[in-house]
Amino acid sequence: MSNLTFQSRKNRKIKMITSEVELTLDYEAIDVRDTYGFYLTNRTIKSKVKELPMIGSFVNNYPDFWALEPETGLYHKTPNVGICWFKEENKIDTIDGLVNAILYKDIELLKFYKQRYSGVKYFAPVDYFLYGDFDEETLTHNIKRQCITYLWLTFEMDAIVYPLMTYGNESTLSWCFEHIIDGSNVVVSLKMVMTGPEKEMFHKALKVLVDSKHPKALIIYTVSKHETTMEMLKYAIDNGVKIIEVANTMMNKNRGVSNG
Secondary structure (H helix, E strand, C coil): CCCCCHHHHHHHHHHCCCCCCCCCCCHHHCCCCCCCCHHHHCCCCECCCCCCECECCCCCCCCCEEEECCCHHHCCCCCCEEEECCCCHHHCCCCCCHHHHHHCCCHHHHHHHHHHCCCCCEECCCCCCCCCCCCHHHHHHHHHHHHHHHHHHHHCCCCEECCECCCCCHHHHHCCCCCECCCCCEEEECCCCCCHHHHHHHHHHHHHHHHHHCCCEEEEECCCCHHHHHHHCHHHHHCCCEEEEEEEHHHHHHCCCCCC
16 A cells, blocks of 8 residues: 655656646636636537536547556557546546646646656546446536546647546436537447446447437447447447447457457
8 A cells, every 4th residue: 555645646746747848728827716627618618408518529530459547558559549547536536636637727747647648649538437326416527527638638638539428327318428519439438337237227328329419439448258349339330330449458358369
């Protein structure tokens, strides 16, 4: 167990920043009271029900490998690696994590993350597990934070970022995709949804996503066999949605493929 304090973690990260790192956005011009990310969310329109920032991606370019955010050694495995955050958020959304750095405009931490992700073309926003027993306000808050990371990665990193398919319980399906612009590419994670009630809920959510947003393509994070993955996505496939199955460390391990 690490005994590093927040301050020592932060200092360690600051010392790793090279002097050549420059930020694109004019953080000095942002109102000091803006600790809610308005400097990013004001760059897009809002959805009708929850007033979430509208986001979307319509390119024909996709990653060929998903590196989990901690897998820094894989960020440049190929020229087309994408970074994703499909881990428990208590391990990725720390006090000195990307989200707080963005919200509180911590210049040194923002420089650290810009340096960390330098040269990476593709991203999925920070993922928050939208458990079905979360209250609606928490779900809305988590989706908004997801949108904020999407916008920062887009405008600060000049990267291609795709919205995520995220949902809570069945009652959230009436609004949980409203921030995704119709026809957008969408990242879909099949982690933790392959069995039981989670599988049933996933199929309901997928149907709503396909019917309401008509996605251009679904960009998949999966650790299962190809056949099992395609069966989970049958509704999308039957409705003509393009499926982009992207390799990752655990998928390669489970399928007996080398990461080299």
